[in-house]
Amino acid sequence: MSPPVTTYWRLAGMSYLQYVNKAASTMRGALKEPAKTKAMAQEAFQYNTSVWSGGVQGAKTPVTSMGAAGK
């Protein structure tokens, strides 16, 4: 049986989202102003985490790694 048809980026362990975000990010890097600033603003994001106890939300701490956030 022939091996399944796939892409080089999937073989290297990237998911489709990782691939397409990399492509979009590369594209944003090669834009002229003011399109660049506008596009780059779409790329930045961050997550906060907080623990609720007794119906009260605890302090928010920024998540630095998605791997660590799941623990």
Added chain:
Amino acid sequence: MLSRTAHQLIRRAATRAFSSEAAASTQVTLNFALPDETVYNGASVYQVIIPGTEGEYGVTANHVPYVAQLKPGVLQILHEEVGGGEPEKYFVAGGYALTHANSVTDVICPEAVKLDDIDATAVSSQFEKAKSAYASAASGSLEQAEAQVEMEVNKAMGLAIGVNLS
């Protein structure tokens, strides 16, 4: 003889019905969306030329239903029939295109810009940087794949604005 005449009549009626239906819808309804912006919502256009991973293809009215993953490339929108002016061109990083049975086409992209917004100098310098990163990365590594994505995107952008990179 009678059955033959009846058959011909039915065929003629069927042809007429088909052609009037085709004449009624010569436009494609286009929905073109980015995460932060709706470029077109239900716009009536003549043709959309889509850069699919398996090849560039054009969608006009009554196209068969189709789903395609997009490659970094140029999306062209022809508002009027051929000869009705220059197509509107966007560079897209990737995404998906869906053509429905009722001439509705959805294009969803993570990012899209007008070709005029692409900086030729930045494209060349990014390409060279990615090329050397690709050469120095271990074969089959994630770094190498990322460098290859960068090379491909910059090459496609260069092609779109007439800068030849290799």
